[in-house]
Every structure is written in C-alpha cells, then in structure tokens.
Amino acid sequence: MAPNPRVQAAFRAMKSLGVKETKVKRVLKKLLRLYDKNWALIEEESYRALADAIFEEDDSVDQEKNKGNDVNEDNLEGEELGQEPERPLKRLPLKRLRRGAEVHQQPENITESPEPRDESCSISQEHGAKNKGKQPIISEPPVPQQRLSPLAPAGKRVISERASHGVCLREPTETGSDLFPKQTVPNHQLIKPKDEPFIDDMIMGDIRQYEVPIAVIHPDLSSEKDMPMENDENSKEIGKESSFQCKDGGTRADGIPSPCGEMETNVSTMREESPSNLDVATSPLGEVKLSLSCNSAVRRPNFRMPKLDAVIRLTEEKFLHSYKIVDPNFSVVKLLRHVCESCLELGTDSVDKSQDNHVQASEMTLANGCGGKDIDGEQTHVNGCAVKHKDRELEDHGLTNVTDLAVVPLCELAHDDLRSRHDINDIAKGEEGVRIPWINEINSERPPSFHYISQSLVFHKAEISITLSRIGDLSCCPTCFGDCVSASIPCACAQAIGSEFAYTSTGQLTDVFLDSCISMTRDPQKQCQVFCGECPLEKSKNDVCLEACKGHLKRNFIKECWSKCGCNKSCGNRVVQRGITRKLQVFFTSDGKGWGLRTLEDLPKGSFVCQYVGEILTSAELYERNLQCDKSRKDTYIALLDADWGSKTALKNEKAVCLDASRYGNVARFINHRCLDANLVEIPVEVETPDRHYYHLAFFATRKIDAMEELTWDYGIDFDDHDNPIKPFQCRCGSKFCRNMKRSLEVVWTTVLSNQTIGTMFFCFDFNVNNNVI
Numbered sequence: 006m007a008p009n010p011r012v013q014a015a016f017r018a019m020k021s022l023g024v025k026e027t028k029v030k031r032v033l034k035k036l037l038r039l040y041d042k043n044w045a046l047i048e049e050e051s052y053r054a055l056a057d058a059i060f061e062e063d064d065s066v067d068q069e070k071n072k073g074n075d076v077n078e079d080n081l082e083g084e085e086l087g088q089e090p091e092r093p094l095k096r097l098p099l100k101r102l103r104r105g106a107e108v109h110q111q112p113e114n115i116t117e118s119p120e121p122r123d124e125s126c127s128i129s130q131e132h133g134a135k136n137k138g139k140q141p142i143i144s145e146p147p148v149p150q151q152r153l154s155p156l157a158p159a160g161k162r163v164i165s166e167r168a169s170h171g172v173c174l175r176e177p178t179e180t181g182s183d184l185f186p187k188q189t190v191p192n193h194q195l196i197k198p199k200d201e202p203f204i205d206d207m208i209m210g211d212i213r214q215y216e217v218p219i220a221v222i223h224p225d226l227s228s229e230k231d232m233p234m235e236n237d238e239n240s241k242e243i244g245k246e247s248s249f250q251c252k253d254g255g256t257r258a259d260g261i262p263s264p265c266g267e268m269e270t271n272v273s274t275m276r277e278e279s280p281s282n283l284d285v286a287t288s289p290l291g292e293v294k295l296s297l298s299c300n301s302a303v304r305r306p307n308f309r310m311p312k313l314d315a316v317i318r319l320t321e322e323k324f325l326h327s328y329k330i331v332d333p334n335f336s337v338v339k340l341l342r343h344v345c346e347s348c349l350e351l352g353t354d355s356v357d358k359s360q361d362n363h364v365q366a367s368e369m370t371l372a373n374g375c376g377g378k379d380i381d382g383e384q385t386h387v388n389g390c391a392v393k394h395k396d397r398e399l400e401d402h403g404l405t406n407v408t409d410l411a412v413v414p415l416c417e418l419a420h421d422d423l424r425s426r427h428d429i430n431d432i433a434k435g436e437e438g439v440r441i442p443w444i445n446e447i448n449s450e451r452p453p454s455f456h457y458i459s460q461s462l463v464f465h466k467a468e469i470s471i472t473l474s475r476i477g478d479l480s481c482c483p484t485c486f487g488d489c490v491s492a493s494i495p496c497a498c499a500q501a502i503g504s505e506f507a508y509t510s511t512g513q514l515t516d517v518f519l520d521s522c523i524s525m526t527r528d529p530q531k532q533c534q535v536f537c538g539e540c541p542l543e544k545s546k547n548d549v550c551l552e553a554c555k556g557h558l559k560r561n562f563i564k565e566c567w568s569k570c571g572c573n574k575s576c577g578n579r580v581v582q583r584g585i586t587r588k589l590q591v592f593f594t595s596d597g598k599g600w601g602l603r604t605l606e607d608l609p610k611g612s613f614v615c616q617y618v619g620e621i622l623t624s625a626e627l628y629e630r631n632l633q634c635d636k637s638r639k640d641t642y643i644a645l646l647d648a649d650w651g652s653k654t655a656l657k658n659e660k661a662v663c664l665d666a667s668r669y670g671n672v673a674r675f676i677n678h679r680c681l682d683a684n685l686v687e688i689p690v691e692v693e694t695p696d697r698h699y700y701h702l703a704f705f706a707t708r709k710i711d712a713m714e715e716l717t718w719d720y721g722i723d724f725d726d727h728d729n730p731i732k733p734f735q736c737r738c739g740s741k742f743c744r745n746m747k748r749s750l751e752v753v754w755t756t757v758l759s760n761q762t763i764g765t766m767f768f769c770f771d772f773n774v775n776n777n778v779i
C-alpha cells in the first residue's frame with residue numbers, strides 16, 4: 006500500500022527537528038486518535054501540536070529520570086526558560102521546546118540507535134512502579150482543551166491536565182492560552198472531525214471516531230512487560246513482513262505454535278498478538294468509560310465490524326474454554342464493570358457520601374446497562390424467599406434517588422446483562438440439588454438469556470414478611486418428632502384437607518388430595534371461582550373505570566412443616582422445600598413451542614417435579630413492566646399467585662403478587678402450556694409463612710409420566726383476553742381439549758387457502774374437526 010503522503014510529510018517535518026520516524030509514528034498515532042483524525046489540527050503551524058507532544062513526552066521521561074537529583078537539566082532549564090514549576094504541562098513556545106529537545110534528545114535524535122528503546126514503554130514502567138495502586142498513569146500527549154468529554158456535565162467544560170501527581174481535572178481558562186495559542190481556540194471549536202480514509206500500514210492500526218475523554222489513562226504497561234509491545238520497535242517493524250509468518254497454525258520463532266490457525270496472513274504474529282490499547286476515561290462525577298482499540302483489525306483486508314453481541318459471546322467462550330475459566334456465570338460485561346469499579350476505587354482517595362451514591366448509581370448503570378441495580382447484588386435468603394435489602398438500607402440513609410434507580414424496567418436491561426450462556430450440562434448452574442442439562446436436536450438455537458435462581462426473589466414492593474413471631478403454635482407442629490407423615494394422625498401441618506395427609510410416605514401426593522386438586526382445576530362442575538370486590542389485576546391498570554373481577558380459581562393448599570416444627574429435616578411433609586430431585590432436561594420442542602422441559606425418568610403419579618420460581622412482583626409492578634416492555638416479546642413467563650385474591654375486601658396492592666420468570670427464574674419457566682389435560686398440576690404450598698397471599702406454586706404429576714415425555718401445565722390462559730398480563734399465543738398444545746382450537750383452525754384455513762392445496766385443506770379440516778371434542 007502506498008505510504009500516506011500526510012504521514013510522510015509529518016515524518017519529514019519532524020526529521021528536520023531531529024526526531025526519529027518511530028517516535029513520530031507513535032505520537033502521531035495518539036494525536037490522530039485524540040484529534041479524531043483531524044489532520045488540520047496536527048499540520049497547522051508547521052506541525053506544532055505534533056512537535057509539542059513529542060517533546061513533552063521526552064520531558065516527562067527526563068523529569069522522571071531526574072527526580073531526586075538536586076541539580077539537573079530540567080531544573081536548570083526550567084529556571085532558564087522561566088517555566089512555572091507548578092504547571093509542568095504548560096506548553097512552551099515551539100522554539101524553546103526545540104531547544105529542550107536538543108538538550109534531551111541528542112543521543113538518539115542524531116544517530117540511529119542500534120538497539121532502539123521504547124520510550125513510552127519505559128515511561129509507563131517507571132510510572133507504574135511509582136504509582137502502583139494509586140494514581141492512574143498517563144502517557145498520552147496533552148489533550149487539547151477544546152475537546153470536551155462527552156461525560157462532562159453539559160455547560161461545564163472540563164479539560165484534562167497532566168500534573169506531576171497524576172490526573173488533574175480543571176476548568177478551562179478564559180483564554181485557553183495555557184495549552185494552545187489563543188487564536189487556535191475558535192478554530193478548534195468549529196472544526197468537526199472528518200472521517201478521513203486513512204489506511205496507512207505504516208502507522209494506523211485502528212483509528213476510529215473517538216470521543217475524547219476528560220482524562221485518558223493507560224494500563225500499567227509494566228504488567229505487560231512479557232508481552233510484545235505495540236511500541237516495541239523490535240517487534241513491530243511496521244510495514245515489513247516479519248519472519249513470524251503464520252499459516253495454518255505455524256510456529257513462532259520461540260518455538261511456540263502460533264495461534265493463527267486457519268487465518269492465513271502476512272501480518273507478523275507479533276503484531277497479531279500485540280496488545281490493544283485500553284483507554285479509561287473518568288469524569289469528576291465518577292463515571293468511567295472504557296475504550297479499547299484493536300490495532301490489528303484494519304490490517305485484515307476483509308475486516309468488517311462484527312456485532313457487539315457476537316464479540317461478547319465469543320470472548321466469553323474464549324474465557325470459558327481457552328483460559329479454563331469454568332464458571333458459566335462469567336460475563337465480559339461484568340469483567341468490564343469490574344475494571345470500571347477498580348478504576349473508581351484506585352482513583353478515589355476519599356469517597357464522600359454523595360460520591361458514594363454516585364458510584365453506586367454508576368455501578369448499577371454498568372451492571373444493567375440502564376441505570377438499574379443488579380438484583381443479585383445483596384439479598385437475604387430466608388428459607389426459600391430471598392429478600393433484596395440494599396434498597397431498604399439506602400432508604401434508611403435517605404437516598405431515595407438511588408433507591409429509585411433500583412427499579413429497572415425489564416425492557417431496559419441490556420441483553421448481555423442476563424446470562425446468555427448456559428452450561429449445557431446444567432442450566433441451573435449448580436443452584437439445584439441435581440443437574441439439569443439442555444439439548445437442542447432441532448436447530449442451533451440456544452436457551453434464552455435469564456438468570457437461574459432456585460428461590461423466588463422480591464423484586465421491589467411486594468410485601469412478603471417472613472418472621473417466626475407470625476407463626477403461631479397452631480400453624481406449626483412444635484411437639485412433633487421425626488417424620489410427621491409416618492404418624493398415625495396427621496399433625497396440624499400434614500393434614501391437607503380434612504384430616505387427610507397431603508403426602509404419602511413415599512413422597513407423592515395422596516390420590517385423594519391430588520384428584521381433588523385436579524378436579525378443582527379442570528372440572529367445570531367442581532371448579533369454584535371466587536371474585537374480588539376490587540380485583541388487583543384490574544386495579545393495577547389504573548383505568549378511570551374499574552372493571553369487574555374476572556374470577557380466580559379456588560384451590561387446595563398444601564402446608565409443609567418448617568423450621569418452627571419439631572419434626573426433622575427428612576420429615577415426609579417437607580417435599581417442595583427440598584427442591585428438585587428428578588432428572589429433568591430442557592429441550593427444544595419439535596412442534597413450534599420453542600423450548601420445553603421433559604423428564605428423563607419415569608415419574609409416578611403425584612410426584613413433585615419443581616416449583617415456579619421468579620421475581621415476586623405486585624400486580625401493579627407487573628402491569629407497569631408489561632407496559633414498558635417490548636410489545637413484540639412473544640413469550641410469557643408469568644404465574645399469578647392469586648389463590649388469596651378473591652376476597653370481598655380489597656387486597657393491599659403490595660400483597661397482590663405474581664411471579665415473573667422472564668429474567669430471573671428456574672427450570673419451570675420452560676414448561677409449556679397444555680389445555681386441560683396437562684401432565685402437571687400446580688398446587689399452592691405454604692412453607693415459611695402462614696400468609697396466604699404468598700406461597701410456593703408447586704408442580705405435581707397428574708398421572709404416571711414416562712421418561713422423555715414433555716412436561717406441561719395448563720396456564721389457565723384465556724386466549725381471547727388480550728388485556729391479561731399472561732399474553733395469549735397461538736396454542737400448539739395438541740390436546741383434544743385445546744381452547745385455542747378455533748384460532749388454530751383459522752390459521753390452517755388461511756394457510757391452506759393461500760397455498761390452494763385443496764387436498765391438504767380437507768385433511769387439516771378433518772383433523773381439527775375430529776379432534777375438537779368440546
């Protein structure tokens with residue numbers, strides 16, 4: 006590729022000052038980045054900015070070298086030139102700088118050094134040694150004051166100034182003359198960075214449109230001393246082909262197989278491996294912004310910017326596999342968040358209260374990508390119910406603004422914030438007592454992103470109060486001993502209906518109890534609906550005119566023994582609280598329902614399979630979440646805990662709760678719907694609180710289920726009610742009792758008619774009619 010004439014001109018101009026090309030190259034590269042490739046800024050006044058930057062770099066090296074000397078050239082020169090000692094960054098007139106350069110640069114400016122030294126590398130190493138763990142290190146040329154950080158508050162122009170102790174942020178002066186000649190100010194302000202096609206092998210790796218941060222710091226290069234440095238002249242004879250050509254996983258000079266694999270390239274391996282530049286920008290408000298420039302990208306002729314999602318996924322894969330990081334919870338986004346947090350930690354000596362709040366808010370922003378808090382930040386588990394309490398703490402401190410930030414609408418969560426990687430051997434990532442693998446034999450889709458939790462979590466406002474004091478002696482069995490189910494008379498907890506046990510001694514539901522639950526759900530004769538005076542679902546809509554309650558099914562409860570009971574942990578009346586024990590598998594269905602759950606072993610009738618776990622939301626929160634979220638989201642992951650809703654008196658808003666498993670949930674979120682004759686039935690189970698508004702929604706086998714059968718439950722969905730939080734879908738349950746049959750038929754008709762396939766039409770029509778028993 007032909008050398009860029011502008012680069013060549015810059016080389017020539019600097020050569021006349023006695024500066025080597027390699028040095029010019031390095032500084033020019035940084036300047037181009039800082040100036041958004043605006044050559045005009047670099048070329049004006051005979052490359053003044055470039056020369057300044059080069060000599061300032063030299064100054065820093067020398068200042069570092071001479072620290073501690075009583076008498077040194079810098080001191081002498083400073084006096085001689087009348088520099089203000091407290092302003093080491095102050096730009097000197099070009100003439101003086103040149104003189105300075107002559108003083109400092111002589112040995113290497115005049116003759117080519119046989120073993121070229123990398124100045125930026127040594128600067129950083131020195132800095133690194135001195136600054137370790139404290140101040141960010143700077144090895145950038147000065148930032149022109151006209152470049153304002155996008156992170157700076159509007160109207161408050163903050164510029165960066167390099168000071169001897171690290172980064173110093175200050176307001177720009179009126180004149181702006183400290184760093185640049187006065188007359189350049191308006192010019193710079195008006196100049197818009199233009200996108201110049203600059204493809205010079207000699208210099209540029211990747212020069213993109215950069216937002217120039219307030220302060221730019223580089224990682225401590227000393228930590229990279231074992232790696233080939235980008236600035237290491239030994240390793241980057243830029244433009245020349247090195248001896249480390251790699252083809253089909255060639256071998257490097259040091260004998261290590263090169264990682265290129267199938268990438269056939271003429272670019273040196275060293276360059277392939279050269280570290281990318283990581284820039285960290287901070288604002289005085291404690292915001293942190295990372296930018297990574299991947300220098301080798303543009304040298305690849307067919308390079309196209311991939312999607313960020315894909316980049317993150319591949320990086321995570323590399324971490325998971327190449328670097329043997331086995332934790333599937335690892336996420337690149339989290340890694341970056343940690344970098345930001347560390348930057349704040351190291352860059353902030355004393356954090357006052359208000360900054361602290363801000364830091365928390367920033368963390369939240371970074372965690373969720375939307376100004377919200379990571380739900381698994383701080384939470385308390387109280388036997389089965391995890392309660393997030395950071396909000397309460399913040400409220401106690403009167404930090405309500407931060408508390409508000411904690412409520413993050415689902416739709417605002419970046420996709421990457423939800424764990425998109427699922428361990429193929431255990432989607433539950435060890436949260437359950439058994440491993441739950443996933444498999445897709447149909448296509449290449451992976452399970453959707455969500456956080457696996459094994460116990461429901463209060464999202465924000467739901468009122469779930471779990472205290473021992475609220476459980477009276479009559480609501481538990483303190484005098485029991487051993488196993489309540491093996492006793493001849495069921496204890497207060499173990500009797501479900503009348504004086505009947507809910508569980509058999511082998512851990513299944515008794516037939517009597519199970520059948521009564523099934524018929525209460527399925528049999529219209531036995532179904533008992535209750536109607537609220539003011540239905541929480543309707544109230545949450547905030548409509549002017551409150552609609553009448555659409556009814557809730559009355560249900561039988563199971564009450565399990567718990568911590569206040571006298572029985573032991575293996576008591577037969579503690580089934581749901583022991584969690585999943587069956588071999589289950591998440592799989593991709595072949596009949597268009599997406600992912601589903603199946604059993605890998607035979608399940609006896611009445612066996613407990615799993616409970617429905619998710620975020621505990623009030624119905625108002627659910628309504629709000631649905632309003633804010635993307636209407637195109639097709640899947641619904643809601644279970645209403647409405648067994649206590651049918652009272653005549655209005656239920657407190659905070660007590661009308663439901664479970665949303667869309668972003669936090671367990672394996673039950675994969676169970677598909679089947680109209681009426683599903684093989685699972687959901688039963689409310691009281692465990693740790695006698696409150697009937699919050700309970701565990703547990704799934705039990707309605708019949709014997711064979712290994713490899715898909716597990717289903719009847720969502721109780723009304724396919725014609727589009728005003729319900731449980732969104733209707735086109736049902737493909739295949740049940741002869743399908744309530745969505747009419748719709749299926751319409752779809753078949755449309756499809757068939759448009760295909761004009763009369764034979765198929767009759768077939769489909771027959772199929773539906775024959776099966777439509779209702």
Ligand SMILES: C[S@@+](CC[C@H](N)C(=O)[O-])C[C@H]1O[C@@H](n2cnc3c(N)ncnc32)[C@H](O)[C@@H]1O
Nearest residue numbers: 598599600640641674675677678734736737738
């Ligand atoms: C709780 S999720 C079940 C898991 C879901 N299939 C998945 O891929 O994540 C409920 C969603 O699954 C789909 N679904 C469940 N049962 C279905 C059925 N019988 N027919 C068609 N789609 C169904 C619908 O999109 C529904 O909103």
